Amino acid sequence: MRVDDSPGPAIGRSVHALRSARGLSMRALASSAGVSQPFLSKLENGLLQPSIATLYALATALDVAPGELLPPAFAAAPAGARVTSGSPLLLHSGEEAGTPTAQLLSGGPGSKLEVYLFTAEPGSSDAAPFEHAGEEFVHVLTGTVVAHRDGHPALSLAAGDSLTLDPGVPHWWGAPESNDGPATFLLVSTRA
Incomplete structure (x- = not known):
């Protein structure tokens, strides 16, 4: 995915740092995260925005929570208060179309909680399985969602x-x- 005014460059800087x-x-990080070295280079240079699957894979390889790779605009406010405003961070669950x-x-650097609003078109599915520490809760708002x-x-x-x-x-x-x-659902994830 080509990035223009997206969080891709900030994510790339976080991964590089x-x-x-x-x-x-x-090469070592790319291998550990299951991505190609050219993909990682483009990501670090702000030319790509990763999918959620890639964000999680990179976070696991770097031994951090996925939120630690997100732009600082999504960090928690002082005293735990957070008001969401401005442009939302939009990610695809996989690099392929149809995800x-x-x-x-909600979520970001320093946050143990991530809250996502998913939209899944009929017939769409995550490109790859996810696994991570913590807990996960899903609440379906519209349509039908299948958990595998x-x-x-x-x-x-x-x-x-x-x-x-x-x-x-x-x-x-x-x-x-x-x-x-489209089916819509809230996914709330915590990190251990």
């Missing part, structure tokens, strides 16, 4: 349904083709 502070080569989009409502978890049957959630799950189990989200329109 953390990689340098840890003494990692670009759900997520708007970060390794070793568990798929679970269909309708508007008004909620689910708390162990995010240490690889999991991904999708919307069935049969939805009349």
